[in-house]
Amino acid sequence: MTLSDHADRERVLSSTDRLVEALKSTPAVQRFAEASHRFETDPDVRSIVDALQRFQRVQQSGGMSERELEAARDAQARFRNNGVVQSFIAAQGAVQSLLQEANRVVSETLGLDFAQTGGPAGGGC
Template sequence: MSTQVSQLEAMGRELGEAIADTPAYERFEEARAAVQDDDDAQAKIAEVERLRDEFVAARETGEATQEHVAKLQQAQNELHSMDVMVEYLNAQEALQSQLEAINVAISEPLSVDFGGEAGGCCQD
């Protein structure tokens, strides 16, 4: 591995450490821990996942109904209205915004948006 690549990897680690020290990341980590420690939130997450799995299975067999969709949406709405989840989603959005700004700063001199590319090549 070349010295230049090693230096770039070291800079990447430093950037990661600097991001981890930001208030946005710390808020996100605290919110995530709060969700993980909240029994009611964990129960609702499990319910949403179960309903999602049921819906996907029903859709694959052609048996999905509006009732499946309505139950899943209701459970998701209930989950997202929980105070602990509201804080988590807000913290996640703030961190994502910060990371997008960092991606723009990294990508700008390269004329390529590596964070925004999703496997496509050479499209304008």
Template sequence: MSVESASIEDLGRELGERIAELPEYERFDEARTAVENDEAVQEKIDEFERLRQEFTAARQTDQATKTGLQKVQRAQQELHSMPAMAEYLAAQSALSDRLERINEAISEPLAVDFGGEAGGCCHD
């Protein structure tokens, strides 16, 4: 497909379709589905989120404790050590690395960080 015969939007769609065919994306998609369908993982996610929200609320009222933080950290460690979640996190990291390399390839001829800077005019 030449640039002359395709709009930039068409090229963007094609890039999206090609990304969806990458082994890293396929691994991520399978891992995400496994996490979504694993009741034990979903229960652990709910527990972690509940503890995190409780700790956040306690911090906002200056009632947070080291014990509360340790509970949140322990719940997160337990969640991340579950095989389905560990695979999900590894797949997510691999996909993120690949997308960063794609971002660099797009950004190089533009002299702009396509994924980071191109979308906004001002940064504080």
């Protein structure tokens, strides 16, 4: 359903813009943006992710040798223990918590589950 009244639509869009700006100014969102940028640009992380993707393709195309399996496990351990990855995961969790809290407040204010009503209609799996 769309907002038919132009004034209502503009008011909702303006309020949405203010909510987005308020969220962007939070430390959680700022840390996530920084951690996400580091995650995407860090050469060590990129190298590990590339290796893991190669191992996944090898596995999907018929399995891995014992040596490849050991190398894949090593890459997984390096990924889990990488400080940039750990910071990204922590920042991601914090921003998810913030967004869940914002959803809860909006839902309580509206008297409905905002996240559920914003999704596609119909049954699920």
